[in-house]
Amino acid sequence: MKNKIITLLTDFGTIDPYVSIMKGVILSINPNVNIIDISHNVPKFDIVKGAFILFNSGRYFPEGTIHVIVIDPGVGSERLPILIKTKRYYLIGPDNGVLSLLAYKDGIEKIYTLNNPKYFLDRVSMTFHGRDIFAPVAAHLSMGVNLSEFGNEIQSIKKIDEIYFSNPIIKSECEIIFNIIDIDGFGNIITNISAETILKLIKKLKDNIKKDEKFIYIKVYKGVDFDESKSLSISFPFKRTYDDVKKGEFLALIGSHGNLEFSQNQDNAAKHLKILPGDKLCLKLYGNLTSPKNI
Amino acid sequence: MKNKIITLLTDFGTIDPYVSIMKGVILSINPNVNIIDISHNVPKFDIVKGAFILFNSGRYFPEGTIHVIVIDPGVGSERLPILIKTKRYYLIGPDNGVLSLLAYKDGIEKIYTLNNPKYFLDRVSMTFHGRDIFAPVAAHLSMGVNLSEFGNEIQSIKKIDEIYFSNPIIKSECEIIFNIIDIDGFGNIITNISAETILKLIKKLKDNIKKDEKFIYIKVYKGVDFDESKSLSISFPFKRTYDDVKKGEFLALIGSHGNLEFSQNQDNAAKHLKILPGDKLCLKLYGNLTSPKNI
Amino acid sequence: MKNKIITLLTDFGTIDPYVSIMKGVILSINPNVNIIDISHNVPKFDIVKGAFILFNSGRYFPEGTIHVIVIDPGVGSERLPILIKTKRYYLIGPDNGVLSLLAYKDGIEKIYTLNNPKYFLDRVSMTFHGRDIFAPVAAHLSMGVNLSEFGNEIQSIKKIDEIYFSNPIIKSECEIIFNIIDIDGFGNIITNISAETILKLIKKLKDNIKKDEKFIYIKVYKGVDFDESKSLSISFPFKRTYDDVKKGEFLALIGSHGNLEFSQNQDNAAKHLKILPGDKLCLKLYGNLTSPKNI
Numbered sequence: 001m002k003n004k005i006i007t008l009l010t011d012f013g014t015i016d017p018y019v020s021i022m023k024g025v026i027l028s029i030n031p032n033v034n035i036i037d038i039s040h041n042v043p044k045f046d047i048v049k050g051a052f053i054l055f056n057s058g059r060y061f062p063e064g065t066i067h068v069i070v071i072d073p074g075v076g077s078e079r080l081p082i083l084i085k086t087k088r089y090y091l092i093g094p095d096n097g098v099l100s101l102l103a104y105k106d107g108i109e110k111i112y113t114l115n116n117p118k119y120f121l122d123r124v125s126m127t128f129h130g131r132d133i134f135a136p137v138a139a140h141l142s143m144g145v146n147l148s149e150f151g152n153e154i155q156s157i158k159k160i161d162e163i164y165f166s167n168p169i170i171k172s173e174c175e176i177i178f179n180i181i182d183i184d185g186f187g188n189i190i191t192n193i194s195a196e197t198i199l200k201l202i203k204k205l206k207d208n209i210k211k212d213e214k215f216i217y218i219k220v221y222k223g224v225d226f227d228e229s230k231s232l233s234i235s236f237p238f239k240r241t242y243d244d245v246k247k248g249e250f251l252a253l254i255g256s257h258g259n260l261e262f263s264q265n266q267d268n269a270a271k272h273l274k275i276l277p278g279d280k281l282c283l284k285l286y287g288n289l290t291s292p293k294n295i
Numbered sequence: 296m297k298n299k300i301i302t303l304l305t306d307f308g309t310i311d312p313y314v315s316i317m318k319g320v321i322l323s324i325n326p327n328v329n330i331i332d333i334s335h336n337v338p339k340f341d342i343v344k345g346a347f348i349l350f351n352s353g354r355y356f357p358e359g360t361i362h363v364i365v366i367d368p369g370v371g372s373e374r375l376p377i378l379i380k381t382k383r384y385y386l387i388g389p390d391n392g393v394l395s396l397l398a399y400k401d402g403i404e405k406i407y408t409l410n411n412p413k414y415f416l417d418r419v420s421m422t423f424h425g426r427d428i429f430a431p432v433a434a435h436l437s438m439g440v441n442l443s444e445f446g447n448e449i450q451s452i453k454k455i456d457e458i459y460f461s462n463p464i465i466k467s468e469c470e471i472i473f474n475i476i477d478i479d480g481f482g483n484i485i486t487n488i489s490a491e492t493i494l495k496l497i498k499k500l501k502d503n504i505k506k507d508e509k510f511i512y513i514k515v516y517k518g519v520d521f522d523e524s525k526s527l528s529i530s531f532p533f534k535r536t537y538d539d540v541k542k543g544e545f546l547a548l549i550g551s552h553g554n555l556e557f558s559q560n561q562d563n564a565a566k567h568l569k570i571l572p573g574d575k576l577c578l579k580l581y582g583n584l585t586s587p588k589n590i
Numbered sequence: 591m592k593n594k595i596i597t598l599l600t601d602f603g604t605i606d607p608y609v610s611i612m613k614g615v616i617l618s619i620n621p622n623v624n625i626i627d628i629s630h631n632v633p634k635f636d637i638v639k640g641a642f643i644l645f646n647s648g649r650y651f652p653e654g655t656i657h658v659i660v661i662d663p664g665v666g667s668e669r670l671p672i673l674i675k676t677k678r679y680y681l682i683g684p685d686n687g688v689l690s691l692l693a694y695k696d697g698i699e700k701i702y703t704l705n706n707p708k709y710f711l712d713r714v715s716m717t718f719h720g721r722d723i724f725a726p727v728a729a730h731l732s733m734g735v736n737l738s739e740f741g742n743e744i745q746s747i748k749k750i751d752e753i754y755f756s757n758p759i760i761k762s763e764c765e766i767i768f769n770i771i772d773i774d775g776f777g778n779i780i781t782n783i784s785a786e787t788i789l790k791l792i793k794k795l796k797d798n799i800k801k802d803e804k805f806i807y808i809k810v811y812k813g814v815d816f817d818e819s820k821s822l823s824i825s826f827p828f829k830r831t832y833d834d835v836k837k838g839e840f841l842a843l844i845g846s847h848g849n850l851e852f853s854q855n856q857d858n859a860a861k862h863l864k865i866l867p868g869d870k871l872c873l874k875l876y877g878n879l880t881s882p883k884n885i
Contacts, residue, residue: 005617007610013336013480014309014604017352018551020302020333024355027300027331031357035331036617036625038610041603044481045561057607060614060721062621073561076536126536128551131355185603186634241666241716256608256718266635266663308631308775309604312647313846315597315628319650322595322626326652330626339776340856368856371831421831423846426650 004030004142005061009038009054010070010130011045018128022070022135025121029139038067045073047098049277051160052182055101056257058089067102068130068138069093076126081114081133082157083141083150090141092134097160104165108157115151161278168193173204174285177224180277181259187268189275193260202238205285213287218252220262220283232273236262238285299325299437300356304333304349305365305425306340313423317365317430320416324434333362340368342393344572346455347477350396351552353384362397363425363433364388371421376409376428377452378436378445385436387429392455399460403452410446456573463488468499469580472519475572476554482563484570488555497533500580508582513547515557515578527568531557533580594620594732595651599628599644600660600720601635608718612658612725615711619729628657635663637688639867641750642772645691646847648679657692658720658728659683666716671704671723672747673731673740680731682724687750694755698747705741751868758783763794764875767814770867771849777858779865783850792828795875803877808842810852810873822863826852828875 006026012018019040026035038057042050050071058067065088072079072094084091084099086106091099092114114133117124119140124132137150159165168178168191176197182190202216216238222230236252237245242265245251250269255261263269275281301321307313314335321330333352337345345366353362360383367374367389379386379394381401386394387409409428412419414435419427432445454460463473463486471492477485497511511533517525531547532540537560540546545564550556558564565571596616602608609630616625628647632640640661648657655678662669662684674681674689676696681689682704704723707714709730714722727740749755758768758781766787772780792806806828812820826842827835832855835841840859845851853859860866 005621015334015336015338015348016479016481017333017348018479020331020352021355023331024352024357024360027329027360028355028357031300031329034617034621036610036613038607039605041605043605053605053607057610057614060611060618062614062618065614065617074538077538125549125551125553127548131551184606184608186606243664243667253717254715256715256721258715310629310631310633310643311774311776312628312643313774315626315647316650318626319647319652319655322624322655323650323652326595326624369833372833420844420846420848422843426846 005034005036005065006138006142007036007038007058007061007065007067008040009042009050009067010040011042011050012040012070014040018130021131025131025135026139029136030142033139033142042071045071047071047096048160048164050098051101052164054098055105058102059106061089063088066090066092066138066141068134069098070130070134071098072096072129075129081129082154083112083114083137083147084108084157085110085147092138094129095158097158100157100159101164103157110147111154111157112147112151113154116149119145119150166192168197170197170201173201173208175226175282176201177280177282180275180279180281183270183275183277187264187270188255189262189270189273190255190257191260195254195258195260198260201285205287209287213289215288215290217286217288218283219286220281222281224280224282226282226284242266300329300331300360301433301437302331302333302353302356302360302362303335304337304345304362305335306337306345307335307365309335313425316426320426320430321434324431325437328434328437337366340366342366342391343455343459345393346396347459349393350400353397354401356384358383361385361387361433361436363429364393365425365429366393367391367424370424376424377449378407378409378432378442379403379452380405380442387433389424390453392453395452395454396459398452405442406449406452407442407446408449411444414440414445461487463492465492465496468496468503470521470577471496472575472577475570475574475576478565478570478572482559482565483550484557484565484568485550485552486555490549490553490555493555496580500582504582508584510583510585512581512583513578514581515576517576519575519577521577521579537561595624595626595655596728596732597626597628597648597651597655597657598630599632599640599657600630601632601640602630602660604630608720611721615721615725616729619726620732623729623732632661635661637661637686638750638754640688641691642754644688645695648692649696651679653678656680656682656728656731658724659688660720660724661688662686662719665719671719672744673702673704673727673737674698674747675700675737682728684719685748687748690747690749691754693747700737701744701747702737702741703744706739709735709740756782758787760787760791763791763798765816765872766791767870767872770865770869770871773860773865773867777854777860778845779852779860779863780845780847781850785844785848785850788850791875795877799877803879805878805880807876807878808873809876810871812871814870814872816872816874832856
C-alpha cells in the first residue's frame with residue numbers, strides 16, 4: 001500500500017524546534033506517513049512568496065498529497081484555519097491567501113473551516129496553530145478521517161494580490177507591460193509572460209523584420225510607459241538556455257516555470273539589475289543582425 | 296508494523312557531508328528506519344541551545360523514538376559517549392549536558408556509557424563520533440539490540456548551567472526576577488516564567504488595582520534590582536496573540552512553549568531590545584486605563 | 591522488503607521550490623522510495639565542492655543507493671545527462687565532472703547517456719533537467735527499469751581538476767608539498783595527505799630526532815618552495831583530537847576523512863589563516879621538547 005504523503009511549507013527557519021515539533025505531532029498520530037519538506041526558509045511573514053512556492057512545487061506531488069502551509073502572521077486572530085479539497089490535493093493552513101494560488105490552479109472542490117477540537121492537540125495555543133491544529137488535522141486526515149468531520153463547510157477563501165493572478169498587457173506585436181512574479185535563489189527574474197505569449201509575438205515580429213535581423217533582443221524599461229530614460233542599459237538576447245551566452249552575460253529565455261525569465265549565465269541578474277518581486281515593467285522586442293554578444 | 300524513528304540534532308550545518316554521512320551509516324544498518332531532522336543549524340558548539348531545542352522538540356515525538364544529538368566540542372576527549380533510556384525515549388550523544396534538559400524532563404531510567412566496539416564502525420576516529428559511534432549505535436538499537444549490550448551502566452550525567460533548570464523569583468504580587476532561556480528565529484524572547492505563574496500574579500493584581508485599570512502592562516528592567524535607570528523605554532501590554540497589537544508594536548503573551556514571552560508583531564523584538572539568551576532581568580506588572588497602544 | 595533509497599545533492603538552496611519539485615516528481619513515479627537529502631547548499635555552480643561532498647558522503651550509503659546530483663551550470667548545452675553504474679551505486683547527473691570523484695573511487699562499471707525520452711517528463715525544459723530528466727530517470731530506475739533502457743552506453747566521463755586526484759609530493763622525511771582539498775563549515779583545513787603518509791613520516795622523524803624532542807610540530811608555508819618569508823607565524827602541534835589543545839589554539843590532526851587536517855579548537859582555522867580550497871602549500875615536520883602550547 002502506498003504511504004500517504006504530508007508536505008510542510010513554513011517560514012519557521014531551520015534552527016528553531018518548530019518544524020520538528022510539527023513532525024513529532026504528525027508521527028505521534030500516524031507513524032507511517034511520509035513527511036516531505038517543501039521549504040522552511042520562506043522569508044518570515046511573506047505570504048506571497050509562500051503562495052508562489054506552493055503553487056510551483058505542490059502541483060508536482062502525487063494525487064492525494066496533503067500540503068500543510070504555516071506562514072501565519074495572523075495566528076490566533078480572527079483569520080480562519082482551513083482545509084481545502086482541490087481536484088488533486090488537500091491544502092491545510094491559515095486563510096490568509098497563502099493557499100490561494102495552488103487552490104485556484106488545481107480547482108477548488110470543498111472548503112472547511114477547522115473548528116472541531118476533537119482533531120486538535122489537547123491545549124490549543126494562540127501562537128502556534130501549526131503544532132496545535134494544522135499538524136494534527138493533517139495527520140488525522142492521512143489516517144482516513146472524513147473531510148466533513150474537521151469542521152463546517154465555507155464558500156470562499158482569501159486571495160493574494162491580483163498581480164499574481166493577472167496576465168501581461170500586450171500593447172502591440174513588440175510591446176508588453178508585465179509583472180515580476182518571483183526572483184529565485186539564482187537571481188533569475190521570473191515574469192508573468194507565458195512561453196505561449198512570448199513565442200507567438202516573436203513569431204509575428206520575425207515575419208515583419210528584415211530577413212537578416214534574425215536575432216531577437218528584448219529591451220526592458222522600469223515602469224510601464226516605455227520611457228527611454230528608464231530603459232536598462234543592456235538588452236537581453238532571447239536564447240534557449242543559460243550556456244548560450246558567455247559566463248556573466250545577460251539573456252532572456254523560457255525558464256522552468258514555463259514563463260519568460262531574465263537571467264545572467266552563472267551570475268545573479270536580479271541583484272545586478274535591482275529588480276524585485278512585484279515590480280511592474282514593460283519591454284520591447286526587436287530584431288538584430290548580430291548575436292550572441294550583448295549590446 | 297510501525298517503522299522506528301531516529302531523529303538527528305547537530306551543529307554540522309547543511310553544506311558539509313557530515314549529516315548525510317550519518318544517514319548513510321544508519322541506513323546501511325537499518326534501511327527501513329525513518330530518519331527525521333530536528334535541526335543541523337544549532338550554532339556551532341552551542342550545547343545550551345542544543346539542549347533547549349531537544350527539550351522543546353524531542354518530547355513531541357512518539358514513544359520509543361531514538362534521539363541522536365551531536366553537538367560535541369569535546370569529541371575524542373575524556374567526555375563519555377552515552378545512551379540514556381528515559382521514560383519515553385532513547386537519547387544518544389556526548390555526556391556534555393546537551394541531553395540533560397530532555398532527560399530530566401522525561402525522567403531518566405537508565406544510563407549507559409557506549410564502550411562496546413561491536414556496535415561501532417570498524418575504525419573509530421577521534422573527531423567524528425557522530426559517524427563512528429552515535430549513528431551505528433542508534434541504528435543497531437532500532438534493530439532491537441538490548442540496551443545492556445552497548446556498554447556499562449553509569450549513574451549520572453552532566454547537566455547544563457543551573458539557569459535553565461531554575462525558576463523565577465517572585466518578589467511580590469507584581470515583581471519577578473527571571474531569566475531569558477531562549478530567543479527564537481522570529482526574535483521572540485522566551486522567559487523561564489510559566490503561564491501558571493504569570494496568570495496567577497495577574498489575577499491577584501487585578502483584585503487589587505482600580506476597577507477601570509483593567510489593562511495589564513509589564514515593565515522590564517535590565518538586571519535584577521528594579522533600577523528605574525535600567526528600565527526599557529517601552530512597556531509591554533499583556534495580550535493573547537501577536538495580532539492583538541499593530542504591526543511593529545511590542546507585546547507580552549503566553550508563547551507556544553507555555554512560558555511568558557516578549558514579542559513584536561511581525562518584527563524582531565530581541566534584536567530591537569538587545570536581549571540575549573541567558574540574560575537575567577526583572578519586571579513589574581501594573582494596571583492601566585488604556586489599551587492597546589504601547590506607552 | 592527494503593525500500594530503495596534516492597539521495598539528492600544540488601546547489602538549489604532551500605528557499606526555492608526546485609528541490610521539492612524534484613521530490614514531487616520522484617514520488618509521483620515511485621511513492622515508496624526513501625528520499626534522503628545530501629545537501630542543497632553547495633555554493634551555486636561549484637562542481638568541485640559538489641564532487642567532494644558526493645565523494646565523502648555517497649560512499650557511506652547502502653549498496654544499490656541511487657545518487658542524483660544536480661550542480662549543472664551547463665544545463666541545456668551540449669554537456670550530456672548521464673547515468674553511471676559503479677561497483678556499489680548508481681550516479682545520475684550532468685557529465686561535468688561532479689560525478690567523477692565518487693565514480694572513480696567506487697569503480698566505474700557502465701556509463702549511459704540519458705537519451706530515451708520515455709523516462710523523462712513529457713516536456714523537457716532547457717533549464718531544469720533535475721526535474722525533467724534526472725528525477726524521473728532515478729524514480730524509474732528505483733522501480734526496476736533496466737539500465738540499458740535509459741540510453742546508449744558511452745565510454746568515458748569528464749573529470750574535475752587533477753588537483754583532486756593527485757597525491758602530495760614527499761620531498762624528504764620531513765618535507766611535503768600538498769594541496770587543500772576542502773574547507774568545511776567548522777573551518778577545518780583538509781589536505782590531500784593521507785593518515786598513512788603522515789604517520790609513516792612522523793615515525794621516521796621520531797627515529798632520527800633527539801629522544802627528548804618527542805612532540806611533533808608542523809610548520810606550514812604558503813606556496814610550494816619552503817620560503818621562510820611565507821611561513822605561517824604559528825606552528826601546529828600534531829595531536830589526536832581538538833580538545834587536546836586549549837580553546838582557540840591551533841593543531842594538526844588526522845581528521846574524519848582520514849587525511850591530515852589543520853584546525854583550531856572551537857574556532858575557525860581557515861578563516862584566521864586565510865587558506866582556501868585548491869591552495870597549494872608545503873610543510874616541514876620537526877620535533878620539539880615541549881607541548882601542548884603553540885609556539
